[in-house]
Structures are given as structure tokens and as C-alpha cells.
Amino acid sequence: MAQAAVHNGFWKTNQKALAPWLFLAPGMIMFLIYVIFPIVESIYISFFNWDGLAPAHISQLTSKEYVGLGNYRDLLGDDSFYTSLWNNLKWLVLYMLAVPIGLFVALFLNQKVPGIRLYKSLFFFPFVISQVVVGLLFSWFYAPGFGPLYAIIKSITGSETAILASDSMATYGIIAAGLWPQTAYCMILYLTGLNNINPEQVEAARMDGARGFTLLWNIILPQLRPATFIAIVVTVIGSLRSFDLVSIMTGGGPYGSTRVLSYFMFEQALSEYGTAMGYGAAIAFVLFAIMMVFISFFVWRMLGQERNS
Amino acid sequence: MKYMKTLAGLALGLALSASTAMAGEIVLNSDQTDPAPKKAMEELIAGFEKANPDVKVKWNNIDHEGYKAAIRNFLTADAPDVAAWYAGNRMAPFVKAGLFEDVSDVWKDNGLDDSLKSAAASMTIDGKKWGVPYTYYQWGIYYNKDVYKKAGVSEPKNWAEFVANCEKFKAAGVDCLTTGTKALWPGAGIFDYIDMRTNGYEFHMDLTAGKVKWTDPKVKAAFAEWAKITPYISANAAAIDWQDAAALLSQGKAANYVMGNFAVDTFKKGGMTNDNLGFMLFPEITAGIPRAEEAPTDTFHIPSGAKNKADAKKFLAYLASADAQTAMNKTLGQLPVNNKASVGDDPFIQAGFKELSSAYALAQFFDRDAPADMAKAGMEGFQEFMAKPDHIDAILERLQKVADKVYK
Numbered sequence: 042m043a044q045a046a047v048h049n050g051f052w053k054t055n056q057k058a059l060a061p062w063l064f065l066a067p068g069m070i071m072f073l074i075y076v077i078f079p080i081v082e083s084i085y086i087s088f089f090n091w092d093g094l095a096p097a098h099i100s101q102l103t104s105k106e107y108v109g110l111g112n113y114r115d116l117l118g119d120d121s122f123y124t125s126l127w128n129n130l131k132w133l134v135l136y137m138l139a140v141p142i143g144l145f146v147a148l149f150l151n152q153k154v155p156g157i158r159l160y161k162s163l164f165f166f167p168f169v170i171s172q173v174v175v176g177l178l179f180s181w182f183y184a185p186g187f188g189p190l191y192a193i194i195k196s197i198t199g200s201e202t203a204i205l206a207s208d209s210m211a212t213y214g215i216i217a218a219g220l221w222p223q224t225a226y227c228m229i230l231y232l233t234g235l236n237n238i239n240p241e242q243v244e245a246a247r248m249d250g251a252r253g254f255t256l257l258w259n260i261i262l263p264q265l266r267p268a269t270f271i272a273i274v275v276t277v278i279g280s281l282r283s284f285d286l287v288s289i290m291t292g293g294g295p296y297g298s299t300r301v302l303s304y305f306m307f308e309q310a311l312s313e314y315g316t317a318m319g320y321g322a323a324i325a326f327v328l329f330a331i332m333m334v335f336i337s338f339f340v341w342r343m344l345g346q347e348r349n350s
Numbered sequence: 351m352k353y354m355k356t357l358a359g360l361a362l363g364l365a366l367s368a369s370t371a372m373a374g375e376i377v378l379n380s381d382q383t384d385p386a387p388k389k390a391m392e393e394l395i396a397g398f399e400k401a402n403p404d405v406k407v408k409w410n411n412i413d414h415e416g417y418k419a420a421i422r423n424f425l426t427a428d429a430p431d432v433a434a435w436y437a438g439n440r441m442a443p444f445v446k447a448g449l450f451e452d453v454s455d456v457w458k459d460n461g462l463d464d465s466l467k468s469a470a471a472s473m474t475i476d477g478k479k480w481g482v483p484y485t486y487y488q489w490g491i492y493y494n495k496d497v498y499k500k501a502g503v504s505e506p507k508n509w510a511e512f513v514a515n516c517e518k519f520k521a522a523g524v525d526c527l528t529t530g531t532k533a534l535w536p537g538a539g540i541f542d543y544i545d546m547r548t549n550g551y552e553f554h555m556d557l558t559a560g561k562v563k564w565t566d567p568k569v570k571a572a573f574a575e576w577a578k579i580t581p582y583i584s585a586n587a588a589a590i591d592w593q594d595a596a597a598l599l600s601q602g603k604a605a606n607y608v609m610g611n612f613a614v615d616t617f618k619k620g621g622m623t624n625d626n627l628g629f630m631l632f633p634e635i636t637a638g639i640p641r642a643e644e645a646p647t648d649t650f651h652i653p654s655g656a657k658n659k660a661d662a663k664k665f666l667a668y669l670a671s672a673d674a675q676t677a678m679n680k681t682l683g684q685l686p687v688n689n690k691a692s693v694g695d696d697p698f699i700q701a702g703f704k705e706l707s708s709a710y711a712l713a714q715f716f717d718r719d720a721p722a723d724m725a726k727a728g729m730e731g732f733q734e735f736m737a738k739p740d741h742i743d744a745i746l747e748r749l750q751k752v753a754d755k756v757y758k
Contacts, residue, residue: 092443092447093422094422094425094426094443094444094446094447094449095446095447095448095449097426097447097448115755118751120748184589184590185585185586185589185590186590186594201585201586203585203586203589205589206585206586206587206588206589206590206737208734208737291532291589292532292533292534294532294534294588294730294733295588295589295733295734295737296588296730296731296733296734296737297730308726311419311422312419313418313419313422313722314717314722314723314725314726315722315723315726316443316721316722316723317723
């Protein structure tokens with residue numbers, strides 16, 4: 042009996058240290074196979090001149106197709122790349138409007154009025170429907186001839202502007218379409234956050250004479266910080282990933298002026314006229330690098346918050 | 351142990367039912383989602399099944415524009431037995447990648463080198479045949495005779511008259527020329543014709559093959575001719591599809607439309623009749639240049655990953671037959687490739703037949719004559735040019751930059 046207590050097995054002695062790793066293992070393996078490995082493969086492809094059709098598998102790519110950093114050099118000389126970068130910047134900045142608009146809609150809907158649940162669902166509806174449907178609806182909304190917005194603009198200013206045909210306005214038209222579902226998402230985040238606000242703090246502030254904007258800025262918003270953080274993260278990532286709307290509403294047009302990096306990558310690698318898989322992979326890597334900047338910042342912030350709390 | 355027999359039986363049954371294509375069934379992927387082509391396909395499949403009662407056809411009809419991106423996927427993963435595509439340079443990437451099956455035996459066994467002679471060259475790469483063509487159609491200018499009458503204008507005999515007519519159409523409040531370039535390719539038809547009429551067929555073929563630069567003064571001259579009519583083209587052409595532009599022609603809001611004969615069905619559904627829908631050949635620009643025309647050819651192929659190649663070859667043989675091509679093209683309103691097939695007596699088909707059989711040479715259309723990357727950049731350039739003709743130098747330089755990369 043005394044001997045059994047002295048010779049503990051490997052498992053028993055290291056259980057406390059091993060257990061977390063074992064719990065994480067399935068998730069980590071999945072992550073390795075489905076996320077890390079494809080990223081590495083993609084970077085590998087970006088060093089080759091491959092049309093995606095032949096050779097049939099990347100393991101068969103030979104030195105014949107190897108171009109090293111050639112794809113990246115071509116990218117730097119490509120006007121479409123700079124157009125895409127500039128459009129992605131527009132998306133990033135303007136998409137952030139979803140956060141304050143979502144906040145105000147949430148504040149507005151945070152009332153105990155009978156039937157408010159119905160309105161909340163209706164406001165949330167745009168996020169539930171497919172982005173393809175949103176894109177289609179908005180392109181009909183803007184359409185010259187039969188679109189309501191076209192008719193409104195014509196009756197007010199007399200000019201016939203087809204928003205999606207104008208290279209200066211099309212991107213803004215698409216971003217407006219994208220804001221509709223994104224605002225709904227931010228709204229729900231804030232509604233949840235508002236439900237978790239400490240009512241005693243609000244009462245105390247009210248008794249001190251805080252009203253309206255002061256109340257909002259000093260008492261409510263700080264308590265919504267987690268919701269704001271998530272809303273910003275999702276909005277930033279959503280803006281960089283925008284593909285569905287660009288694809289449905291303008292197909293990157295007119296003449297490539299609404300192109301964004303994610304659509305440019307698809308055009309070059311996978312679309313009807315795209316026979317440059319390597320070039321598309323290079324674009325994908327650039328997009329990945331941009332996103333990593335934001336993701337690293339967010340993770341660092343989250344880690345910091347969790348350590349402090 | 352008691353259940354071993356049941357288990358074995360179940361396993362065997364599962365294995366049998368999981369076997370892929372049943373002998374006697376072929377999977378057909380195609381993109382005929384417009385009404386007339388869809389009907390023609392249904393009739394073709396019915397005819398084939400009647401002639402070959404032991405073979406059934408499982409037809410996957412994919413949206414026409416979406417098909418062009420989907421084909422890259424399904425040729426490599428889960429290939430059908432028969433796939434629709436196009437001839438010439440458009441099928442070259444798949445042939446070079448080994449994704450299409452060599453069907454020279456179908457051609458030999460059915461004497462197709464003889465009956466499909468006019469399209470044989472565009473189906474041949476490296477001396478082998480890679481598919482079977484079944485239809486081709488003319489391109490030209492479709493016009494609304496009522497609009498012409500209202501503006502007091504007669505059919506132009508040459509380019510100068512066409513441009514002069516545009517002024518009169520503008521005064522009457524209609525677009526001289528309409529097009530819908532949201533999907534990019536309709537604008538290429540206009541460019542092809544203007545280039546072939548200004549500089550000739552050989553120059554145009556050299557341009558699409560990369561032997562001539564986009565910055566060549568002759569190319570600029572072609573665009574200069576185009577610039578004469580850009581003020582009279584439908585505004586917002588870049589935002590509408592070709593079907594929306596067809597509606598403009600049918601409703602009398604536009605006078606002319608450079609299109610292929612497949613559009614006649616759409617014009618008629620929009621209310622036009624043989625009385626007010628006119629067709630004319632693209633007018634001469636540079637005097638004396640022999641008249642070349644656009645005549646894209648549609649085809650069917652067998653993917654190299656097909657599971658039932660034997661029955662697929664039966665399908666191609668049926669498709670190549672004179673009877674099948676006569677019937678199919680009658681519904682499509684297009685021309686059969688088989689020279690023993692009879693041409694429909696619809697006035698537009700007859701006009702097309704006359705136009706193409708007397709043409710100097712036939713082009714396949716810009717996005718089939720030029721390699722894919724060049725075609726995409728070119729068509730975007732045409733779209734931009736129609737909206738901003740003053741960007742011409744920047745556009746030509748950009749196109750040449752792409753050409754340098756594509757043709758090296």
C-alpha cells in the first residue's frame with residue numbers, strides 16, 4: 042500500500058499540467074488543418090505562376106512555374122491593386138458608421154412599449170437575410186429607369202444619376218447597402234449590452250442631475266464598452282471581407298472602380314476570366330497581412346482586459 | 351454472428367447503390383437558362399433519349415453567367431459526362447490543362463470532318479478534336495423600324511451615314527445605340543466590328559493574338575471612329591444587363607443594338623414583330639476592306655473526368671447529326687454547323703445565313719479570340735471608353751500593360 046502511493050504513473054503526476062492541452066487539442070488540431078495549413082498553402086501558391094487548372098495539384102508545381110516574389114512585384118505595378126486598396130480604405134472608414142447608428146437605434150428601441158419586440162425583430166431582419174438578397178434589393182433600388190432612389194433623385198434634382206453606373210458614386214452606393222445589415226448587427230449587440238446596464242448607477246446619475254447626452258457619454262457608454270469592442274471588431278473584419286455585395290451589385294465595375302481586395306482576388310484566381318491562381322494568392326496574402334494588423338491589435342487589447350480583470 | 355449474413359447483405363447493397371453513374375445515364379451540365387435555348391435543350395434531350403432508349407440524361411441547367419465561373423470547378427471536381435462550352439481560344443485553357451477529352455474518334459466515326467467542316471478548324475488543337483459544335487449565330491445591328499420612321503431616317507449605307515443618323519435620333523429624343531455592359535461582353539461586339547471595319551480582319555486577329563500593340567495608331571484610329579457615336583450611346587449602359595438594353599430597343603427608346611441573333615427571341619418577347627424589327631450588317635467604315643463578320647460557335651465537350659464516356663460519345667454523335675441540328679437551331683433561331691442540316695425560314699436566320707456564307711472571314715468574338723486575362727481587361731477598357739471617351743490614352747496604355755504580361 043505504501044509502495045503504490047510512491048510510484049505514481051506519468052498521468053497522475055502531470056495531470057494538472059496536461060489537462061488543459063488535452064482539452065484544447067481537438068480545437069487546435071482542427072484549427073491547424075482547416076486554417077493554418079491552408080494559409081501556408083496559399084502563401085506557397087503565391088510564389089508560383091499557376092492557372093489553377095494544370096498541373097492539377099500544388100504538389101506538382103515545379104521550378105518551371107516558380108516566380109518567387111514576381112507576383113508581388115506585379116501587384117505593386119497594378120493599378121487595380123491600388124484601386125482595391127483605396128476602396129477597402131473607404132469601406133473600413135465608412136462601415137464604422139454602423140457602430141454609432143446601431144447604438145442610437147438600440148437606445149431608441151430600448152423602451153418598454155407594448156409591441157417593441159416586434160419592432161426589434163423587424164430592425165434585426167436585414168442581418169438575417171442573405172447578403173445576396175440585400176445586394177439585389179439595393180441594386181434594384183438604385184437602378185436607372187425603374188429604381189425608387191433614381192426616381193426620387195430625379196424628382197428632387199432633375200438629374201438622371203444611376204449610382205451603380207458612376208465610377209465616383211458606385212462604391213458609396215454599395216457601402217450604403219452593406220450598412221443596412223451591419224447596423225442591425227450592432228444594434229443587437231447594443232440591445233444586449235443595454236439590458237446588462239446597472240440600473241442603480243443610472244438612478245444615481247439621474248439624481249445628480251445628469252441628463253441626455255451627459256448621461257449617455259459618462260454613464261451608459263462606459264458600461265457598453267464590451268459591446269462596443271465586439272461591434273468594432275466585427276465591423277472592421279466585415280468591411281475588409283466584403284465580397285457578396287460587390288459581386289452582386291456591380292461585379293467590380295463599372296470598369297473595375299468598385300473593386301475590393303477580396304473581389305480582386307476572386308477575379309484573378311477563380312472567376313470566368315481568372316487564370317492567375319498565384320497572383321490571386323498574392324492578393325490574398327496582402328489582405329491577410331492587413332487583417333493581421335487589426336486582429337493582433339484586438340487580441341492584444343482583449344488579453345490586456347482579461348489580465349486586468 | 352447471427353446477424354453477419356444480414357450485415358454482409360446490407361454492406362453489399364450499400365456498395366452497389368453507392369456506385370456512381372449507372373451505365374445508361376449521363377450527366378449533362380449546361381447553361382441554357384434563357385427561354386429559347388432552354389426549350390431547344392429540352393427538345394434535344396428528348397430526341398436523344400428517344401433515339402437511344404437505353405440512355406437517360408440527367409440535365410443540370412446552370413445560370414448562364416454563373417456557368418462560366420462554375421465550369422472551372424466542376425471540370426476538376428465531380429465532372430459531368432457532357433459539358434457545354436465554346437470553341438477556339440476559349441476552350442484552349444481546358445484543353446491544355448487536360449480537362450477535355452479528345453473526341454477525334456467521334457469525328458472520324460461519324461464523318462464530321464465533312465459535315466461540320468465550317469467549324470472544324472476552331473475545334474482543333476494540336477491536330478485533335480476536342481468537342482462538337484452545334485450552332486453558330488450572326489452578329490449585326492438590330493434596329494427598331496418604327497423609331498427610324500419617327501426620326502425620318504433611312505438605313506445607313508456606310509459609317510458616315512450611321513453617324514449622321516445618330517444626330518437625327520438625338521433630336522428625336524432616342525438613343526442612337528443601346529447596349530448593356532454590366533456583364534462586360536456586349537461592348538466587345540461593338541469594338542470587334544469597328545476594328546474589323548476600320549482595320550480589317552487580319553489586323554483584328556493580330557491584335558487579339560498579341561502580335562499588334564494596343565498603343566498602335568491603327569487601334570487608336572478604330573477607337574476614334576467609336577468616339578464619333580459614344581455621345582449617342584445609352585447613358586448608364588454600364589449599369590444594365592443586355593436584356594434591360596433589349597427592353598429599351600423594344601420600347602422604342604433606342605434605335606440600334608449591336609447584338610447576336612440569340613437576342614431576337616428577347617426582342618420579340620418585348621413586343622417587337624418581324625414588321626418593326628430590322629436587321630442590317632454593320633456598315634463599312636474604311637472603303638474597300640473585305641467584310642468579315644462575328645460568328646461565335648457554341649459547343650459541347652466531354653470532360654476527361656467523366657464517368658460514362660461511352661454514352662457521352664453517343665450524345666455527341668447525336669448532337670452532330672443533321673436532324674438534331676436542324677431541329678435545335680430552329681428553336682434557337684440560330685444557324686446549324688452541319689452543312690447537311692436545313693436552315694430555318696425565319697427572316698433573321700435567313701439573313702444571317704446569307705451574311706455569314708458570303709463573309710470574307712468569321713471572327714469568334716473578342717472573349718473567345720483573345721486569351722482570358724486580355725479579354726477581361728479589354729472589355730473593361732471598352733466599358734470605360736464608352737462612358738469616358740477622353741480616357742482613351744490611359745485605357746490603351748493599361749491594355750498594353752496587361753498584354754505585355756499575358757502574351758509574354
